[in-house]
Amino acid sequence: MSEFIPPGTKFAALPSPFAIKRGGSLRGARVAYETWGELDDARGNAILILTGLSPNAHAASNADNPEAGWWEAMLGPGKPIDTNRWYVICVNSLGSCKGSTGPASIDPDTNEIYRLSFPELSIEDIANAAFEVVRSLGIARLACVIGNSMGGMSALAYLLQHPDSARSHINVSGSARALPFSIAIRSLQREAIRLDPNWDMGEYDDTNYPENGMRMARKLGVVTYRSAMEWDGRFGRVRFDSECREDDPFGLEFEVERYLEGHARRFVHQFDPNSYLYLSRSMDWFDADEYGQGDVIAGLARIKLEKALAIGVRTDILFPLQQQEQVADGLRAGGAEAQFLPLDSPQGHDAFLVDFERFGPAIAGFLAQL
Numbered sequence: 001m002s003e004f005i006p007p008g009t010k011f012a013a014l015p016s017p018f019a020i021k022r023g024g025s026l027r028g029a030r031v032a033y034e035t036w037g038e039l040d041d042a043r044g045n046a047i048l049i050l051t052g053l054s055p056n057a058h059a060a061s062n063a064d065n066p067e068a069g070w071w072e073a074m075l076g077p078g079k080p081i082d083t084n085r086w087y088v089i090c091v092n093s094l095g096s097c098k099g100s101t102g103p104a105s106i107d108p109d110t111n112e113i114y115r116l117s118f119p120e121l122s123i124e125d126i127a128n129a130a131f132e133v134v135r136s137l138g139i140a141r142l143a144c145v146i147g148n149s150m151g152g153m154s155a156l157a158y159l160l161q162h163p164d165s166a167r168s169h170i171n172v173s174g175s176a177r178a179l180p181f182s183i184a185i186r187s188l189q190r191e192a193i194r195l196d197p198n199w200d201m202g203e204y205d206d207t208n209y210p211e212n213g214m215r216m217a218r219k220l221g222v223v224t225y226r227s228a229m230e231w232d233g234r235f236g237r238v239r240f241d242s243e244c245r246e247d248d249p250f251g252l253e254f255e256v257e258r259y260l261e262g263h264a265r266r267f268v269h270q271f272d273p274n275s276y277l278y279l280s281r282s283m284d285w286f287d288a289d290e291y292g293q294g295d296v297i298a299g300l301a302r303i304k305l306e307k308a309l310a311i312g313v314r315t316d317i318l319f320p321l322q323q324q325e326q327v328a329d330g331l332r333a334g335g336a337e338a339q340f341l342p343l344d345s346p347q348g349h350d351a352f353l354v355d356f357e358r359f360g361p362a363i364a365g366f367l368a369q370l
Helices: 123-136 150-161 180-195 197-202 211-225 228-235 255-267 273-285 296-300 321-333 348-354 356-368
Strands: 010-013 030-036 046-050 087-091 144-148 168-172 307-313 337-343
Touching: 010 123, 030 123, 046 123, 046 150, 087 123, 123 150, 123 273, 144 150, 150 168, 150 273, 168 321, 168 356, 180 197, 180 211, 180 273, 197 211, 197 273, 211 255, 211 273, 211 348, 228 255, 296 321, 307 321, 307 348, 307 356, 321 337, 337 356, 348 356
Parallel strands: 046 087, 046 144, 144 168, 168 307, 307 337
Antiparallel strands: 010 030, 030 087
16 A cells, blocks of 8 residues: 655645544644646736545646646646646645545554544545645645645635635636535445455455456446536447447447546556545535535635636536535625636546536636736
8 A cells, every 4th residue: 555646846834733523633744736827926827726536636737746737727837727826726635545645644652554544534634735835835825725626625615614715716617515426426435445355344455456346336436527418429328349248248338438437547556445435425525515504505605716617517416506506696796707618628527627618718818817
């Protein structure tokens, strides 16, 4: 079992002890991050990017790591998030296995891997850890916080817990709370991992790794990240093998099955299963109504911003469009000039990672107004 840290990753030490919302604390913890561009003299041109569950901090190529990042088309000189103007920070979530302290890290108190002794992680903890990174860079107020998917939740938690910490916010396919469908899918993903005998109550290693559980969890996720429209248009009912082998009855037969299998196999051994469990559960727990006495809009209205943009796509079944509309409504109730932008991308929840023709102009246009 390993951590997976890209070359050129930077690290910020968290205050020790670092308090955890649901109890306990971390000692000697750190957060991985990367940066692009230059801070201006007033330190007022900083943008923070908070990610979904699985990405690392390497959102785009830079001098320390020329390899293309997971948001390469969006971030860089002359791109929608223009690093000729903005100083951009991308943080790897606390609890991940991509450089930030998480269940796959060494507990300094025992000199053993945390595994399930890692404290119960919340979205608020992820947000507070990101806040410490920003503060360590000497930035008092961000120009914008951008959150994608789970990062949209983390961004809202960041703004709720740290008033006046940003001038604006872009919520990309995120939400203020988890809906039952999303909770159900993530519950099945976690169950697939936990039921793999190799998971062994979190005591696996690289040799005895819960590969089947992680494969199934990833397949379930990928099915919900895209839309039925895209699956149909991309694969139809094309078969790659007209007959199943006798030694593999009910085996893979359709192109869509082969795609999912390939996608899943590329993911296993590249992500720590315990980290996956912790991060997945943190999304289910997050609910902005905690900040509004049971009312999500009232909770979001506590966030004070100048401008906000909530973007979603009509084909997203995991973070459906009404959730981005709710975010915009709540931020508007708090006094922000908040826009809700529904996009017609056929690519579902993952559209922000691939449909740059739609997302690029939307984000560039918003940032141009700041």
